[in-house]
Amino acid sequence: xxxxxxNNTSKYAAKSLVCEACWNGSPFSxxxxxxxxxxxxxxxxxxxxxxxxxESIRASTAKGCNWCKIFKGKNKQGSLTITCxxxxxxxxxxxxxxxxxxxxxxxxxxxxxxxxxxxxxxTDADIASGDIVGRDRTLTLTSPSTYKLALDSLxxxxxxxxxxxxxxxxxxxxxxxxxxxxxRPKVFITHGMKGTYASLSYIWGGxxxxxxxxxxxxxxxxxxxxxxxxxxxxxxxxxxxxFGIRYLWIDAFCILQDSVEDKNKQIGQMHRIYQNAYITLIxxxxxxxxxxxxxxxxxxxxxxxxxxxxxxxxxGTVYLANERVExxxxxxxxxxxxxxxxxxxxxxxxxxxxxRCFIYASDTLKYHCQTETVxxxxxxxxPITGLRLPKDNxxxxxxxxxxxxxxxxxxxxxxxxPGDRLIAFGGIAEQFSHVWGGRYLAGLWExxxxxxxxxxxxxxxxxxxxxxxxxxxxSWASVLGHIxxxxxxxxxxxGTDIGRCEILQCGVxxxxxxxxxxxxxxGHLKLNAHVHEGSLIFDDPSKGQLSLKVQVPRDDSxxxxxxLIELGSRMDSHYxxxxxxxxIWLIPLMWDxxxxxxxxxxxxxxxxxQFRRVGCFHxxxxxxxxxxxxxxxxxxVTII
Numbered sequence: 001x002x003x004x005x006x007n008n009t010s011k012y013a014a015k016s017l018v019c020e021a022c023w024n025g026s027p028f029s030x031x032x033x034x035x036x037x038x039x040x041x042x043x044x045x046x047x048x049x050x051x052x053x054x055e056s057i058r059a060s061t062a063k064g065c066n067w068c069k070i071f072k073g074k075n076k077q078g079s080l081t082i083t084c085x086x087x088x089x090x091x092x093x094x095x096x097x098x099x100x101x102x103x104x105x106x107x108x109x110x111x112x113x114x115x116x117x118x119x120x121x122x123t124d125a126d127i128a129s130g131d132i133v134g135r136d137r138t139l140t141l142t143s144p145s146t147y148k149l150a151l152d153s154l155x156x157x158x159x160x161x162x163x164x165x166x167x168x169x170x171x172x173x174x175x176x177x178x179x180x181x182x183x184r185p186k187v188f189i190t191h192g193m194k195g196t197y198a199s200l201s202y203i204w205g206g207x208x209x210x211x212x213x214x215x216x217x218x219x220x221x222x223x224x225x226x227x228x229x230x231x232x233x234x235x236x237x238x239x240x241x242x243f244g245i246r247y248l249w250i251d252a253f254c255i256l257q258d259s260v261e262d263k264n265k266q267i268g269q270m271h272r273i274y275q276n277a278y279i280t281l282i283x284x285x286x287x288x289x290x291x292x293x294x295x296x297x298x299x300x301x302x303x304x305x306x307x308x309x310x311x312x313x314x315x316g317t318v319y320l321a322n323e324r325v326e327x328x329x330x331x332x333x334x335x336x337x338x339x340x341x342x343x344x345x346x347x348x349x350x351x352x353x354x355x356r357c358f359i360y361a362s363d364t365l366k367y368h369c370q371t372e373t374v375x376x377x378x379x380x381x382x383p384i385t386g387l388r389l390p391k392d393n394x395x396x397x398x399x400x401x402x403x404x405x406x407x408x409x410x411x412x413x414x415x416x417x418p419g420d421r422l423i424a425f426g427g428i429a430e431q432f433s434h435v436w437g438g439r440y441l442a443g444l445w446e447x448x449x450x451x452x453x454x455x456x457x458x459x460x461x462x463x464x465x466x467x468x469x470x471x472x473x474x475s476w477a478s479v480l481g482h483i484x485x486x487x488x489x490x491x492x493x494x495g496t497d498i499g500r501c502e503i504l505q506c507g508v509x510x511x512x513x514x515x516x517x518x519x520x521x522x523g524h525l526k527l528n529a530h531v532h533e534g535s536l537i538f539d540d541p542s543k544g545q546l547s548l549k550v551q552v553p554r555d556d557s558x559x560x561x562x563x564l565i566e567l568g569s570r571m572d573s574h575y576x577x578x579x580x581x582x583x584i585w586l587i588p589l590m591w592d593x594x595x596x597x598x599x600x601x602x603x604x605x606x607x608x609x610q611f612r613r614v615g616c617f618h619x620x621x622x623x624x625x626x627x628x629x630x631x632x633x634x635x636x637v638t639i640i
Contacts, residue, residue, distance in 0.1 A: 010127045011315040014307035019065035023307070026050035027067070027084050033309040039085030042102040044113055047085030054080055054107070066304045070116070070320070071105055078108040089134075091323060092383030093119050094374045097133040101320065118303060118320035121380040128308040128316025134380035136319070137364040139297045146365065147242050149376040150358055153367035154279065157356065161371040165355060169194050170276040173269070175212070175254040176247040177224070179237050184223035187216060187253060197247035199277040200236045201350035201357075203340055204252070204416070205288020213258040224253070231292030232283050239281060239294065239358075249273055252289075268514040271353050271427030280354035282347070284339040285362040293360040300363070300380075301331045321380055330362040334382040345415040349427040352389050352406075389431045397489070400448075403432055404485040407443075407455070407476065411483040419519065421470045421477045426517035433517070442475040442508050442520045450500055450589050451488050453525075454599050454616055456570045458482040465573045472508065472523035473612040474601070474639050479572050488590070497593040499629065501529035501600075504636065524610075525639045527587065530632040534586040534602065534617075535564070548602070548617055550586050552628040565628060569602065571615035586617055587637065588629045598626035603639060610638045 015023050022028055027036070027048055035048035054076040060068040071080070082105050089098030099120045106113040121134035129135075138146055157164050172190040176197050179185045210229050212219055226234055233250060240248045256262040266273075274280060283293040302319035309315055325333030339362060341347045351357060351368075359366040365376050366384070373384040387409065390399035410425055422443060429440050438445050444452035455476040463480055471477035476485070492498055508523035510516060533551045548569035567586075584602055591598035602615035619626055 010317070014315045014317050017066045017306055017317065019060040019063060019068060021052070021056065021060065022065060022067045026052070027082070028307045028309065030309060030313075032084075033086075036084050036086040036101075037311070039087060039102075042085060042087055042115075042117070044083050044104045044106075047083050047102070049081060049083040051079055051081050054078060066306050070103070070118075070304050073107070076107055080108070081106045089119055090117070093323075094372060094381045095133050095378045096372075098380065099132060099134075100323070117323040119323065119380055120308070120318045121321065122308070122316065122318045126316045126318075127314045128310055128318050130312070130314075131310045131316075132308070132318055133378060135378045137297065137300050137375060137379045138377045139299060139364065141294050141297065141360065141365055142238075144242075146376070150365055150367065151243065153374060153376050154356060154358075157367070157369045157371065161369060164370045167196070167278050167355070172197055172247060173249050173254060173273050174266070176249050177237065177253055178246060179241045179248050180246050181223070182238060182241040183226060185226070185237050185248075186221075186223040187212060187219040188247065189220065195247060196245060196278045197249055197276075198236075198240045198243070198245045199249040199274055199280045199350075199354065200233075200251075200283070201274075201280055201341065201347050201354070202232050202236075202283035202293075203286060203288055203344050203347065205286075205290070208252050208257075208289065211252045211257040212254065213256060216256065219253065230289035232286050232289040235292045235294040236281055236283070243279070245278060249277065264512040264514045264518075267423055267426070267518060268512070268516070271349075271430050274350050274353035274427065275355065277354060278356070280350065280357045282341060282351060282354075282357050282359045282368075284336070284341040284359050286360075287340040297362070297364050298331045334361065334363045336361065336382075336384045343413055345410060345413040345420065345424045348410050348413055349424060352387060353427050353431065389428065390435045392435055394435065399432070399435060401487060404487055407483055407485045411476065411481065418466045418470060418480060419468055421480070422520065423515065423518045425477075426515060429517040440517055441506055442471045442523050443477040444475060446506065449503055449506060451492075452485065453589055453601065454486055454488075456484045456486065456616055457572050458484060459570070462571070462574055469521075471520055472525065472640055473572075473606075473614075474525050475523070478613075491592065491597055492590075499588075499591045499593050501527050501587065501589050502634075504528055523640065526636065527639070528634050528636050529587045529589070530629055531635055531637060532586040532588075532628070532632055534584045536569075536584060548586075550617075550628065552631065565619075567617045567619050569615055569617045571602070572613065584614070585611070588626075591626045591629045593626075595626050598629050601639070603637075606640055610640050612640055 018028060026032055027050060032048045039047035054073050057068045057071050085102045087100055087102055089100050101118045103116045104113045120132050121136055122128045122132045123136060138149060140146060158166060171192050172195050174190060176188050176190060177185050178188040236248060255266045286293050303322045304320045305317060307315060308318040328335055328338050336342060355370060357368040359368050364379055367374055367376055370388055375381040390402055406428055415424060433440055438447040453474055457479055465479055476483045505526040508520040511519040511521050535549050537547045537549060548567045549564040550567055552563055552565055582604055584604055586600055586602060588598050588600035598619045600617055601613050602617055603611040604614050606612040
């Protein structure tokens with residue numbers, strides 16, 4: 001235990017952090033802190049308010065006042081009104097019980113206040129540690145104390161988190177690395193043996209010089225040469241050994257990389273490998289396997305170090321960390337979406353499927369589970385992208401929204417091998433199938449098929465369709481780039497009069513029966529639908545600007561029709577946004593009979609009898625009438 005500083009010493013140290021005006025008057029007096037604690041909300045009318053001048057702020061900043069320096073006003077003049085409040089933490093910051101200080105500043109003559117929100121942290125040795133739960137980061141990731149802090153977070157989860165399932169005895173993967181001899185770890189054939197193991201999620205970053213192939217006998221009998229294997233693999237072996245776990249699963253060494261048959265088999269088991277792992281190590285900060293992840297981390301640079309009057313009257317000190325950090329700098333704040341590992345497609349499901357993770361992030365070591373994400377040692381932790389897979393009793397609407405967001409998040413990531421588009425998402429799909437049931441069709445679900453067919457390619461990420469076959473054209477997996485899967489909750493709510501095309505048949509043929517949620521060899525979709533002639537009009541061919549129009553049949557009895565109606569469109573690739581796409585047809589899939597919207601597919605002939613998708617169209621929110629949809633007789637069409 002770190003001994004605390006006595007109050008007199010602490011008070012003297014705290015006083016030295018700010019100017020005389022701040023210490024003796026505002027805002028660090030006893031009365032000021034009482035009013036700050038009494039604040040009910042983060043509005044400007046709550047908390048402690050005082051007035052100073054910009055000239056005083058600049059003079060005190062020049063003399064080293066840590067409080068005055070947080071106010072930025074190089075050329076401002078006149079008086080300044082400041083309001084401060086101490087409130088519970090917000091916005092997903094952890095640990096639970098974190099406090100924040102909200103600061104408003106209003107210059108004389110101005111009608112708009114400047115607002116800043118700072119979360120507070122301190123050290124174990126500081127007197128303020130009794131009030132402030134947030135701590136500074138752990139920076140040395142290889143020390144015995146760091147391993148202990150990490151295991152403390154894991155054990156707290158196992159003891160107290162009701163949402164987190166307890167690890168159960170399970171069969172080991174077919175092959176694991178035995179880390180009991182850390183200098184010469186060996187590949188171990190498990191033969192269905194039960195036990196505990198860790199897994200690794202990381203970025204290869206290019207071809208690997210050392211993997212398991214026909215050389216497996218060498219790795220089984222003589223082990224891996226720790227001097228030659230990539231640093232990330234070495235770090236994983238060392239970390240797992242120090243966590244007291246014997247076995248480690250790493251794809252490069254536990255899958256026969258020169259065997260298509262073994263790859264298909266292991267990929268089909270991937271969801272179970274990560275789900276059953278006692279812990280997954282995520283090398284989040286490493287851009288390639290040669291970088292490793294056990295390096296010391298950079299210290300956090302606080303916005304200020306200021307006095308803090310505790311609730312029992314003692315005086316300690318705290319550090320301020322601004323909620324808003326411009327740009328990405330690990331010394332100032334943390335943005336998990338910018339970590340290298342969070343740009344990779346395979347790593348997405350590896351994290352989601354893992355019930356418990358140690359995340360070796362750019363700032364420190366984090367523990368992630370199905371309940372929370374925290375920095376070890378109660379270090380102040382910025383909000384983390386909190387995607388988690390649904391459970392059987394989760395709300396159906398929320399799980400549907402989660403699925404749509406999974407597609408959005410997954411497709412913004414990169415895959416080295418385009419053919420992995422469905423494979424690297426298969427474990428996520430399988431977990432949703434346990435919750436929903438129903439048939440899975442190359443990234444879409446039979447029970448929500450019409451809505452699922454209306455995915456859109458983000459304009460900024462459109463590229464040419466890949467040369468290899470990835471999926472049927474009606475699946476988002478058939479194209480590369482970032483996909484948005486719209487949510488139709490409000491448009492299909494009760495009270496609407498929705499028309500839909502009729503789905504007659506939909507099916508896919510799997511590449512491998514070992515991977516039922518993996519790659520497909522082919523697929524077809526048969527609809528009974530209204531099919532309309534369409535035309536793409538290129539407003540500026542050099543920029544790919546186009547407009548989509550539908551030819552509406554003439555209805556003399558109603559005295560309407562016969563005109564071209566312009567629709568909104570989103571094409572699936574650059575090629576399909578060009579004149580080369582040829583003759584097009586429009587297939588409305590879903591429309592409101594009261595003319596508020598119509599959505600459907602843009603298709604071209606694939607052969608004499610079948611079509612393929614090249615985009616989607618929409619007419620929404622009453623801006624474009626949808627009366628034309630049912631003016632064509634239905635016909636049976638097949639899309640491949």
